[in-house]
Amino acid sequence: MTLPESTTDKKVAIIPQASRIVVNRREKVVLQLRVLWQVFQVSLQQTGNPLTAIQMIWRIREKYQTIFGEPLMTKIAKVDGRFFWRLGAAGFPSPASVRMHQNEVSRFMPGTSPYGLRTLLFAITKKCALNCEHCFEWEHLNQQEVLSTADLIEIVRKYQAYGTTQIMLSGGEPMLRVNDIYKVLEAALGGTDFWIITSGVGLTAERAKRLKQLGLTGVMVSLDHFDASRHNAFRGFENAYDSAVQAVVNANQAGLVTTLSLCATKTFTTAENLARYMELAKTLGVSFVQILEPRASGRYQDQDVELGEKELLLLEKMYADYNTSSAFQDFPIVNYLGYHQRKVGCFGAGNRFFYIDTDGDAQICPFCTNKVANALQFTAEDMVSLLGQFGCHGFKQGQL
Numbered sequence: 155m156t157l158p159e160s161t162t163d164k165k166v167a168i169i170p171q172a173s174r175i176v177v178n179r180r181e182k183v184v185l186q187l188r189v190l191w192q193v194f195q196v197s198l199q200q201t202g203n204p205l206t207a208i209q210m211i212w213r214i215r216e217k218y219q220t221i222f223g224e225p226l227m228t229k230i231a232k233v234d235g236r237f238f239w240r241l242g243a244a245g246f247p248s249p250a251s252v253r254m255h256q257n258e259v260s261r262f263m264p265g266t267s268p269y270g271l272r273t274l275l276f277a278i279t280k281k282c283a284l285n286c287e288h289c290f291e292w293e294h295l296n297q298q299e300v301l302s303t304a305d306l307i308e309i310v311r312k313y314q315a316y317g318t319t320q321i322m323l324s325g326g327e328p329m330l331r332v333n334d335i336y337k338v339l340e341a342a343l344g345g346t347d348f349w350i351i352t353s354g355v356g357l358t359a360e361r362a363k364r365l366k367q368l369g370l371t372g373v374m375v376s377l378d379h380f381d382a383s384r385h386n387a388f389r390g391f392e393n394a395y396d397s398a399v400q401a402v403v404n405a406n407q408a409g410l411v412t413t414l415s416l417c418a419t420k421t422f423t424t425a426e427n428l429a430r431y432m433e434l435a436k437t438l439g440v441s442f443v444q445i446l447e448p449r450a451s452g453r454y455q456d457q458d459v460e461l462g463e464k465e466l467l468l469l470e471k472m473y474a475d476y477n478t479s480s481a482f483q484d485f486p487i488v489n490y491l492g493y494h495q496r497k498v499g500c501f502g503a504g505n506r507f508f509y510i511d512t513d514g515d516a517q518i519c520p521f522c523t524n525k526v527a528n529a530l531q532f533t534a535e536d537m538v539s540l541l542g543q544f545g546c547h548g549f550k551q552g553q554l
């Protein structure tokens with residue numbers, strides 16, 4: 155198979171798609187009904203009343219629309235028999251998906267405190283060979299590891315027991331601890347979708363296959379430009395582009411869900427660049443494209459990197475167009491956290507997600523770098539309540 159080279163002036167080879175964006179209307183409607191039936195059953199279990207359970211479904215639909223600015227499940231990817239429509243949502247059907255709906259329904263139940271996390275971002279290693287200009291772990295890279303294999307397993311199992319439906323393992327470069335990832339997956343309890351956030355370096359076909367066999371759901375591969383030399387320069391690593399593309403191919407072939415993560419810098423964010431990036435993403439057969447806005451933290455600390463109104467409007471338009479317009483119906487689903495944060499506030503700080511760094515310390519998110527407490531020393535319940543006392547630096551606290 156020929157890999158796509160820099161798209162500046164070379165033709166991109168067609169790669170067989172692992173992800174299939176569901177465009178058949180009937181298939182979509184049947185799936186929507188199945189998901190609504192699951193939400194109804196979960197609601198009925200918690201409320202004991204069919205009418206209240208139906209009301210609950212409408213409230214959840216309204217909430218979804220407020221947060222995402224689009225109706226429930228406008229675009230859906232199918233990978234290895236499961237369906238995915240939001241990057242932060244567990245694949246359907248699965249025990250993780252049932253648990254996610256249980257967590258959401260419990261938020262509407264009077265007298266109950268919210269329980270369970272949507273996503274735990276967990277940085278499992280300080281090791282990394284790259285030199286990325288935006289790295290938020292920059293100050294801690296390539297120092298002595300603090301967390302042992304047993305610590306990783308303890309933290310993962312603790313947050314699974316708390317009802318976490320998605321755990322994303324990051325770093326550093328998590329593939330440099332791949333043997334520990336195997337052990338974590340072997341020791342995991344079930345009911346959680348596991349993902350790896352990687353530069354792609356070290357994600358060989360053999361490893362992708364083994365990770366899939368051990369229960370990994372997906373990989374998020376960082377790719378910050380459609381042009382190989384520019385991505386390599388951004389990542390400070392000669393083979394970064396080839397590694398990222400090869401990792402996506404390997405993960406697709408293993409039946410993993412694939413996502414490209416783009417740090418949309420000021421210079422990158424033009425309509426033409428975004429369109430070319432999405433073309434490449436479609437060719438690579440990924441299910442999602444995640445847009446990250448550069449933040450003045452980590453290696454970008456004190457730098458003027460934050461996007462202006464012009465770039466933000468372009469990104470918001472891209473988000474809406476690719477997720478809702480029929481012209482882009484077979485393109486990957488766009489995930490854009492900044493869009494929701496500006497609209498309804500931030501859901502970090504343990505509301506729906508938070509970050510555990512390479513020392514095992516909890517932070518409200520990877521960008522708001524304030525250590526709150528150590529994940530090994532506190533129960534999940536106490537940690538979430540502690541995190542809730544801190545606010546996001548840039549956005550209001552999410553209320554939904």
Ligand code: SF4
Binds near residue numbers: 283290
């Ligand atoms: S790959 Fe990740 S951890 Fe490594 S330098 Fe780049 S941003 Fe930092």
